[in-house]
Amino acid sequence: MSFVRLIIARLVASVLTLLLVSVVVFTGVQGLPGDATARILGREAPQEARDRLRAELNLDDPLVQRYVRWAGAALKGDFGTSFASRQPVTDYLAPRLVNTLALSGLALLFYIPLSILPAIAQAPRPDRALDRSITVLTVAILSAPEFLSATLMLFAFAVIWPIFPPMVQLTAGMGWPAYLHALTLPALTLGLLLATYGVRLLRESLLEIYRSDFVRMAEFKGLSDRRILWRHVLPNALIPWMNATALNIAFMIGGVVVVEKVFAFPGFGSALVSALQLRDLPVISAGVMIAAAIFILVNLLADIGALIANPRLRSRQ
Incomplete structure (x- = not known):
């Protein structure tokens, strides 16, 4: 196998590995116990505000759809907003x-x-x-x-x-x-x-x-x-x-x-x-x-x- 083909094979394997890691990371983070809206607004926040935030964050969408949206934004360098610092x-x-x-x-x-x-x-x-x-x-x-x-x-x-x-x-x-x-x-x-x-x-x-x-x-x-x-x-x-x-x-x-x-x-x-x-x-x-x-x-x-x-x-x- 030529040197260039070896490099291409390594590169393809690396991209596939990163894709698999992204799936595992997103699924694992989304599967953590607790409600994300409660972590952002606080446990004492009214249910109406939490429902409104869930709609804004699209938390009720299917997991696959949310992953595709998150991965597409991540490719552009957009990982969302920090819950703690309220900054990108x-x-x-x-x-x-x-x-x-x-x-x-x-x-x-x-x-x-x-x-x-x-x-x-x-x-x-x-x-x-x-x-x-x-x-x-x-x-x-x-x-x-x-x-x-x-x-x-x-x-x-x-x-x-x-x-x-x-x-x-x-x-x-x-x-x-x-x-x-x-x-x-x-x-x-x-x-x-x-x-x-x-x-x-x-x-x-x-x-x-x-x-x-x-x-x-x-x-x-x-x-x-x-x-x-x-x-x-x-x-x-x-x-x-x-x-x-x-x-x-x-x-x-x-x-x-x-x-x-x-x-x-x-x-x-x-x-x-x-x-x-x-x-x-x-x-x-x-x-x-x-x-x-x-x-x-x-x-x-x-x-x-x-x-x-x-x-x-x-x-x-």
Whole structure:
């Protein structure tokens, strides 16, 4: 199968997956117990007002018809109005999503070297002092709760060494230097927490590739260790790392609530948690769909990256 046909097949599968997710999300949200009009107007609202609102929201229409209407509006970027803030969901979530994307992008810049370089240092000489030291450090970080690691980073770099602010305060008029300075500590914390998974996975992948026959053949041919690593070992070992990185990126978008709470960061994850607590159904639906779309997109990009990094995968399809 050609490279273009593989990409098209992955793209079609991604679109179908997103469509299935939209059906599940809409059905699940609509199936939550309780009356939506009571959540909007309050339980003490008169029945006439609630009936009028039900008619305005078309809540008495068949479920399929409501889904088609909701999906069509969502494709145009219209997710309705928030029950809690009384503002369009897009206007409510957009700045928080931008903040989280900026945080995730900066965290990814920390994540890549923090997950690749230690594994490269470990794999050629396993069970040596450096390998054991890095292993102990990564296991310690993995074993600690995320809020504890984030709090320690906050205490170290905002209290003991006051390099960064303890709380992220983003204003409309702040410049890029101040914006990046405010994001650096939570991004470094997030990148470090996620890099521990990447280090462990990439180390094991590198060790497995180093034991392969083609690597031994390259050694017999007299190739240098550096050439073997960068030309033969690392490209093959990066494939599972890319898949794990895709999951980590998706986690950065919707699952960084702990880091956002510790640093008081106005992000997408904390907004979604607040919507769940307030039972703000339009925000919940939009948030889950946005997170799912990003998750599917990064997995698609990971598949494309794996096909580019290892052409042999194309011949297996």
